[in-house]
Amino acid sequence: MSDHHEVTSIARGARGRAPGNSDALLEILHAIQERFGYVPESAIALIAEELNLSRAEVHGVVTFYHDFRSEPAGRSVVKLCRAEACQAVGSETVAAEAEQKFGVRFGQTSADGAVTLETIYCLGNCALGPSALVDGELYGRVTADTLAELVSERAAASKTNGAG
Amino acid sequence: MATVYLPDDAAAIAVGADRVAKALTEEAQKRGLELDIVRTGTRGMLFLEPLVEVEKDGVRTGYGPVAPGDVAGLFDADFLSGGDHDLALGAVEELDWFKNQTRVTFARVGRIDPLNLQQYEAEGGLKGLRKALEIGGEAVVEAVTESGLRGRGGAGFPTGIKWKTVLGRTEAEKYVVCNADEGDSGTFADRILMEGDPSTLIEGMAIAAVTVGAEDGFIYIRSEYPHAIAKTKAAAKAWEAAGWLGEDVLGSGKRFRFHVRTGAGSYVCGEESAMLESLEGKRGEVRAKPPIPAIHGLFGKPTVVNNVLSFAAVPQILADGAKSYAGYGMERSRGTTAWQLAGNIKHGGLYEAPFGITLRELVQEIGGGTLSGRPVRAVQVGGPLGAYLPESMLDLPMDYEAFIAAGAMVGHGGVVVFDDSVDMARQARFAMEFCAAESCGKCTPCRVGAVRGVETVDKIIAGSDVSENVALLEDLCETMTDGSLCAMGGLTPMPVTSALRWFSEDFDVGGKTR
Numbered sequence: 145m146s147d148h149h150e151v152t153s154i155a156r157g158a159r160g161r162a163p164g165n166s167d168a169l170l171e172i173l174h175a176i177q178e179r180f181g182y183v184p185e186s187a188i189a190l191i192a193e194e195l196n197l198s199r200a201e202v203h204g205v206v207t208f209y210h211d212f213r214s215e216p217a218g219r220s221v222v223k224l225c226r227a228e229a230c231q232a233v234g235s236e237t238v239a240a241e242a243e244q245k246f247g248v249r250f251g252q253t254s255a256d257g258a259v260t261l262e263t264i265y266c267l268g269n270c271a272l273g274p275s276a277l278v279d280g281e282l283y284g285r286v287t288a289d290t291l292a293e294l295v296s297e298r299a300a301a302s303k304t305n306g307a308g
Numbered sequence: 309m310a311t312v313y314l315p316d317d318a319a320a321i322a323v324g325a326d327r328v329a330k331a332l333t334e335e336a337q338k339r340g341l342e343l344d345i346v347r348t349g350t351r352g353m354l355f356l357e358p359l360v361e362v363e364k365d366g367v368r369t370g371y372g373p374v375a376p377g378d379v380a381g382l383f384d385a386d387f388l389s390g391g392d393h394d395l396a397l398g399a400v401e402e403l404d405w406f407k408n409q410t411r412v413t414f415a416r417v418g419r420i421d422p423l424n425l426q427q428y429e430a431e432g433g434l435k436g437l438r439k440a441l442e443i444g445g446e447a448v449v450e451a452v453t454e455s456g457l458r459g460r461g462g463a464g465f466p467t468g469i470k471w472k473t474v475l476g477r478t479e480a481e482k483y484v485v486c487n488a489d490e491g492d493s494g495t496f497a498d499r500i501l502m503e504g505d506p507s508t509l510i511e512g513m514a515i516a517a518v519t520v521g522a523e524d525g526f527i528y529i530r531s532e533y534p535h536a537i538a539k540t541k542a543a544a545k546a547w548e549a550a551g552w553l554g555e556d557v558l559g560s561g562k563r564f565r566f567h568v569r570t571g572a573g574s575y576v577c578g579e580e581s582a583m584l585e586s587l588e589g590k591r592g593e594v595r596a597k598p599p600i601p602a603i604h605g606l607f608g609k610p611t612v613v614n615n616v617l618s619f620a621a622v623p624q625i626l627a628d629g630a631k632s633y634a635g636y637g638m639e640r641s642r643g644t645t646a647w648q649l650a651g652n653i654k655h656g657g658l659y660e661a662p663f664g665i666t667l668r669e670l671v672q673e674i675g676g677g678t679l680s681g682r683p684v685r686a687v688q689v690g691g692p693l694g695a696y697l698p699e700s701m702l703d704l705p706m707d708y709e710a711f712i713a714a715g716a717m718v719g720h721g722g723v724v725v726f727d728d729s730v731d732m733a734r735q736a737r738f739a740m741e742f743c744a745a746e747s748c749g750k751c752t753p754c755r756v757g758a759v760r761g762v763e764t765v766d767k768i769i770a771g772s773d774v775s776e777n778v779a780l781l782e783d784l785c786e787t788m789t790d791g792s793l794c795a796m797g798g799l800t801p802m803p804v805t806s807a808l809r810w811f812s813e814d815f816d817v818g819g820k821t822r
Binding site: 170233282 | 318354533534587591592593607648651652653692724
């Protein structure tokens with residue numbers, strides 16, 4: 145499978161560049177998630193081999209960090225900040241309404257695969273909250289309505305691109 | 309050609325700065341005008357973003373907050389010549405919010421193009437590094453010690469002493485590590501500096517490296533900060549191309565290689581030993597101390613670990629002299645720092661001022677009170693591990709020791725304001741919930757204590773055996789404070805006990821307790 149070659153070449157590339165050896169692990173996992181959208185189970189053994197680590201060690205790192213997913217996300221990923229500064233301007237209301245609007249709970253992907261809703265703690269936009277990342281783009285002063293609009297705009301845009 | 313300045317700081321982008329840039333370009337084209345848009349960092353007046361500035365006779369006039377729909381009107385009002393408009397603010401550096409600051413570390417942020425090294429040097433950059441190369445390690449350590457600079461990440465440990473320890477080590481391999489894992493809610497100063505003037509930070513790290521004899525420096529930036537990561541990487545590249553970094557720093561014969569690393573969404577990795585583990589590619593589990601990182605740090609070698617703002621303060625300390633920096637502040641809190649006004653606040657942003665300014669000045673006078681217009685009820689200072697303070701405590705001066713005496717901490721300078729709709733029992737619950745979500749799991753008081761804490765606060769909220777459960781919660785907090793390996797578990801009780809202390813009525817379900 146060509147994915148295997150790609151995982152190995154990503155691991156080898158990062159390992160070669162970084163000083164030391166296994167300290168490249170986080171960079172490799174970021175690169176793999178960037179490429180595949182998640183860290184496939186099958187990648188763990190390959191990375192372990194490249195870095196001379198056990199599979200348990202790699203698995204331990206993948207599961208420690210919130211960023212790494214073990215399965216693909218929805219077509220849009222909404223990460224709403226639910227830390228104190230955003231709470232102070234109503235992020236919990238936005239959170240409850242967003243769950244209603246998208247028909248999905250935090251930490252889950254909607255049944256149609258359209259949206260993954262996630263909690264994030266602080267985006268460094270604490271004077272202009274509530275803040276959210278929608279597919280990696282930062283937005284301030286969000287409401288559940290703006291989040292829904294952003295997601296549908298993106299869905300419409302990707303449909304157009306897909307057709308063209 | 310006309311020039312306008314517009315931030316590409318993440319906070320400005322979050323409220324539409326990129327859309328404003330596009331609208332400016334399109335409108336100028338439509339009118340047959342040539343327009344150069346210089347993207348800068350933010351001035352820190354985040355409530356005015358997107359803030360458009362035009363320069364006339366060396367003075368920058370501001371317009372903000374600008375929405376894309378305002379752009380045509382700005383051209384109609386001839387804003388390029390400083391024309392009057394509803395959004396006109398006048399000379400930006402004369403606005404009270406800006407003028408009354410003491411901008412030392414953030415002097416260039418918002419003024420310069422963050423990646424323009426000529427401009428950096430013209431505005432005083434590199435003076436500190438040149439001085440460091442000229443006077444040598446011992447003298448640099450002396451100057452940093454004399455300046456009174458203390459770790460800006462939150463712990464407040466004297467920076468000079470840390471550097472002296474690493475300088476005194478005889479190992480051939482040493483490291484400099486910058487902690488840019490700014491995870492505290494209500495803080496964004498590191499981010500604003502990295503996006504608005506990354507050179508100052510790189511210069512500070514380079515000074516540390518040539519001082520202690522390290523040849524490699526790592527900056528660990530949280531993944532939630534993609535803009536800061538991109539800017540820092542781009543700036544490092546420019547520094548290398550200019551010969552300011554790399555094999556021969558400014559022709560001194562000294563080597564300093566700069567590496568940017570990305571975190572992966574873990575709050576505890578802001579704890580220095582967890583960060584070192586993470587930099588080594590491992591789970592971000594804290595290390596037991598001693599040994600301290602200055603002796604046994606990254607890859608087991610002596611390592612200077614400092615926060616972004618600590619490193620960034622050093623170039624100016626060397627350029628202006630330690631006495632100048634030490635001249636600001638109060639008691640043992642010397643110099644300036646970046647106070648970050650956040651949460652439910654009308655005029656939120658970054659405000660650099662000496663220690664000693666009061667919380668009331670920051671929240672009420674500068675911040676303008678709450679955004680909602682309701683009364684201020686609680687202010688959390690120092691991030692999720694900091695205390696919740698009531699309105700009656702607002703006269704507290706921003707000073708490490710004064711805060712400790714009040715059962716609080718200054719931390720990284722974040723000030724999060726809540727209005728009177730806040731439920732402090734809920735906030736206490738969140739402190740425990742956050743600790744449960746972010747604990748590295750290495751020590752039991754933190755890993756298990758946080759989960760038990762959530763359960764106990766839930767019982768209090770439900771009105772079940774309230775006074776017994778409050779006593780139990782206080783006991784649990786004591787165990788976590790005394791028994792945790794690091795500040796995560798050790799300080800999670802601070803928001804909880806301060807909420808119990810100052811806002812006991814919120815735990816007093818049906819008057820069953822106290």
